[in-house]
Amino acid sequence: MAGVRQFDERATLDRALDVFTERGFRATSMPDLATATGVQRGSLYHAYGGKEEIFLRAFGSYAARFLDGAAEALNRSTRRDALLSLFDYCIETFAEGTPSHGCLSTRTAIEAATDSPRAEAAVRTMLDALETLVFTALSALPGTSSSVDLRAAARLVVTTTRGLAVMERATYSPAELRAIAETLVTSLVGS
Template sequence: MGRQREFDVEQALDAALCMFWRKGYEGTSYTDLTQATGVERPGLYSAFGNKEALFRRAIERYFTHYLDYFPVALERPTSREVVEEIFRGAAELHTRHLDRPGCLGIHGALAGSDDAEPIRQALVEARAKGEVMLRERFERAKQEGDLPPSANSAVLAAYVMTVLHGMAVQAKAGFSHDMLVAITEHALSTWPDNSSLSTGNPP
C-alpha cells in the first residue's frame, strides 16, 4: 500500500555505481548521485539508506554484473587458461567504458579520510576473497598435475591479483586496451608449466 516508486531501483543503483567507479567513494557527492540517477536525495536515502549502504550495494552489483567473468574463468581446465581468461576479462572491463576506466574495486576507496575506513576495509576484504578463490584454484591445479608441486599457490594468486590491481591503475591513467593485453601477455610469459618446455621449473 501507499504510493509506488517512480524510478527503477536497479537502474538507479547502476547509475550510482558508475559515479563511484569514476570518482571513488569520497569523491562522489550526493549532488553527483542525484544528477546521475535522476532521483532526489531523500529518494536515495529511502531506497538504499545512507551513502555507505549505497556504496556497499554498488559493490555487490559490481561483482555480479561486471566481475562475473571471474568465477567463470576459474572453471577453465588449466591454471594458465584461468589466468589468461581473467587477464583478458580485466583488460576489457578496464577499458570498455570510456567514462569510467579501471576498476571500482580499486578506485572506490584506496585511501581517504577516517570516515571512509570501513569502506576501504570492505574493498580490501572483497579483493582478498578473489585472491582466495584464485589460490584454491591453483591448489586444485597442483593436485591435477597442471601446476608443478613446487609452485606456491599463495604467491601465484597474489601475483595475479597484483598485476590486476596494477592494470586498474594504468587503465585509470589512460592506458589502451591493447597495451594492457601486451602487459598481461608478458605477465603470463613464464607461467609455471609442467609440460616443461620453456620455463625453468625442473620436474
C-alpha cells in the same frame, strides 16, 4: 503509498554505480546521485541512509558481478589458460567505455581508506574473494611449476590485476597490459 519505494531499486543502484565509477567515492555527492538516479535526495536518504550506504549497496552488486565473471574466466582446462583468461577479463572490464572507466575497486581502495573504512573493507572482502577464486582454480587445474606456492601465486595474480588497473589509467593499451600479464603467467606456470 507511505513506506513503499516509488523507484526501481536495481536501476537506481546501477545508475549510482555509474556515478561512483565515473567520479569515485570521494568526489560523488548526494546531489550527484539524485541527479543521476532521478530520485530525490530525501528519498535516497530515506531508502539508504546516505552516500556510504548507497555506495556499499551498489559496490556489493558490482563485486558480485565481477566475481561471477572472474569465476567464469578461470573455468579453463589449464592453469595458464585460466590465468590468461582472468587477466583478459580484468583488462576488458576496466578498459571498456570511451573513455575507459577504469577499475572501481582499485580506485576505491586508493581513495576511500581515509574516507570510509566500510568501503575499504568492502574492497578487501572482494579482493580476498578473488584471491580465493584464483587459488581454488590453480589448485584444481594441471600446470607446470609445481614448486610455486599456489596461495602466494594467487595473491600475486590479484595484486597484478590492481597494478594493471593503475597502468591502464596511465594510458597503457590493452595490448601492453596483456603482455605484462602474459609475462607474469609465464613466470608462474610456464609457457
